[in-house]
Amino acid sequence: MTAPKSSREGMASLRVERALRLLPDLEALTPLRALLVATSRADAGAQWASSGPYLTLGKRAVEPAQLRRQVDGVLEQITEHLSALYHAYIDALEALSVGDTAPAVAALLRAGRSEEGPGRWSQARVWYEVALKLADELQDRRPEIEILGALGRLARTQGHFQQGARYFQRCLALAEAEFDQSGVAEACAGLGSLAAAQGQWGGARSWYKRGLTAAQAARDLKRTGHLYHRLASVDHHEGDDVAALEHLQEARRSVESIQDAEGLARVLAAQGDVESEQGHADSAALSYREGLAWARRGSAPAVECAILIRLAEFHMKGDRFHEAEEELRRAEQTAIAHSLSRRLVQVYTLMGRLRGRQKDETGFVFFEQAIELCRVTERAPSAEGRLYREYGNFRSILGSPDEARAYLEKARAIFESLGETGELEGVEADLEKIGG
């Protein structure tokens, strides 16, 4: 055996699951973890191995040399990121030292946004909270409205619905007092999304309509498009697909007029959902494909990934398992390449569901991978709840009622704590089916 061969084989056998175990769970190493994941690759041989269909992130190969080549780039990004935060803070101090609060608030808000962009929600929240305290001293209330909207959005993403509702309510009250129609639209959209998450569809519709009126008054086409889109989602949920398609047409007109590629991609994906529900498979497929093209044009990998996931669900509904798997693998690739860990959790959850539909017991590996991802990334309780629900149903299909019950109970606890009524009812129905 020659030395180079040994060294090559040694590298090929190093897997992400092992590499991650070597990496201490420290906040400072988060970018390194993301780089490790993004640079991992499927072994050339794994594609056709019998384990190939079960390949998950943990089983991908890590190449230390590749990491070393790219680590400088990441360090530069970290330096830039920290530099932006430090300078924002110094800018805020400078402004305060000359008694000018408004630029100080703006600087802190900027820092919050630069944390929120890459998904560092907890850190972003802290910056926004500091900014909010300072903004209280301002005559101009618009920065406060903006901060409250951002805090509401973050609270919703992190599953803190009641806290989110409080922020949006304050945001709404201030925006109305200031005649800030964009702020009103933002707050109403947030309150609508919270109502929808808790299964209050009538309430969601009212908030969205109110938000729409405000967005139109402000000639805010981006928000107008978004709110038409949200209204369509309520129509769709309530079974009125004709109204849903009409609202989506309106949404499309709004986002098209401002060349919002990402917005258009989202609208087309929603249109695909409705068409799929109506049984118009060809139109649905075309809408999803066109949505993917817009997402690509708008350089929006997160949206691209979300559409691929929906496309996979669309194929799964039609029992086209082969196509569903292909789309999920594409979504997985996109999620890994762009460090979209929440999407990756969704991908593996669906992959597990797909295997369950095929009565393939080894599909549990996808759920386990998704659980592991939830453990090492920023907490997203809704996604976690859905994951445990799917895992429970998977175990139920494969004849393990005890395990099924245990996972469904976990899901129930999560949805109960969030107040996600719709999901909670679903889990309870699942539990009833297995006699829980």
Add this chain to the structure above:
Amino acid sequence: MPTAAKAPPIPGLSESPSAIRVLGVGLDGALMHAIRPWAAELQAQIEFVTDLPQAVRRLAAGRWDVVLTVLGEHPDEDLHWWANALRGRTGAPRLIAFAHRPSMGLALRAEQLGTHDLLALPVRREELMRSLRRVGRGTSEIAVPLESTANEDLGRYALVGQSPAMLDVYKLIARVAPSTATVLIQGESGTGKEVVARAIHANGPKASGPFVALNCAAIPENLLESELFGHEKGAFSGAVARKIGRFELAKDGTLFLDEIADMTLPLQAKILRAVQEREIERVGGGDPIPIDVRLIAASNRELRDAIQQGRFREDLYYRLAVVIVRLPRLSERGADLALLAAYFARQFASQYGKHITGFSDRTLELLTAHRWVGNVRELRNAIEQAVIVADGGTILVEHLPDEIRGHEGSLAGTLSGELATLAEAEARHIARVLAHTGGQIGAAATILGIHRNTLTRKIREYGL
């Protein structure tokens, strides 16, 4: 044995060399201006759209033969995107991509994804013309009926094949199956190790018991032990209920451990103990549980190399390798490829409610020319995809996955725009069979079902 015969026109196949339809996506004005007259020279119909969303709509609206596009700042990602976007489209259009500075890596990626051609910018007329000509629209394809297959069905796969290499495998299975000896199956990925394990189980003394398979490489390292031996409730944080492991599930049957080289050394020690002492312990449980299973292990790696590298226990190897079955690569199985292709075509036609009666001669040529790194599994996948998109009774070149169609241009005769004569088809088929047999006339004559003197005469006649 099928012989190439002049067949009636195949539905969905253009009989006359009609104009190819080209869609240019996102090309700048100068490029469009340059390409338009070149396309006209080839009598190609060309249309330009400015962006991806428009392209998606145009592609959905009709049949296209070629898409021309310029790769952007992330050419690798663009190639992936296009490979996905064009898959399954009507007529399966081929991609000709232009890149500003195509690197070797990009060229390799394009090859892997089945991109028809990757051309450097600025575009040179001759290069593009040659590439467009190679698209081969209008090339004749002749239907060849599916070969009949005798097979032993074993789940999703079947033991199909008559090659000498497979006959040796069958003989070994017949000898080893009646005992309860532990068997190690070695072979590249996709050669059918699990099928062979099932055959050994089905023909052995524990055939009435369960056949339990576990893929060691698929399971997360930290969960493999509990999958094998089971666990008690609460044994670790994810142990939400008691779990019975695979050893116990395989009681009085066969436990098949696939990709066994992927197991960690500590776990190998536990397997060794289970094999030696015929008992196991659940994770978190204290009582030993007796086991009575036949063990069959498999690996796509050479375990002796792994032993030398200190990654596999030698004592476990000798416990497992009481009998070793080595499986041949698909490329070593000669005419089995056509038999397997026919078997899978029938299997998937039944699964997807299609009526597939044959492959075109060009399809068979491409299948033969392809390097099957994934062996039978890759072939099975390719045929499944082809059956899904096939719209008639014959699987044509356009139904094959791009990775296989990538070789289309390199096959002789692709530029022919006319339907082949019977003699041409016969010559092509003989050449293909000769390529299979490595030029051995006797073996080729046997496959073709004709006397070797007749074959020799035809070889002379066709100048092969």
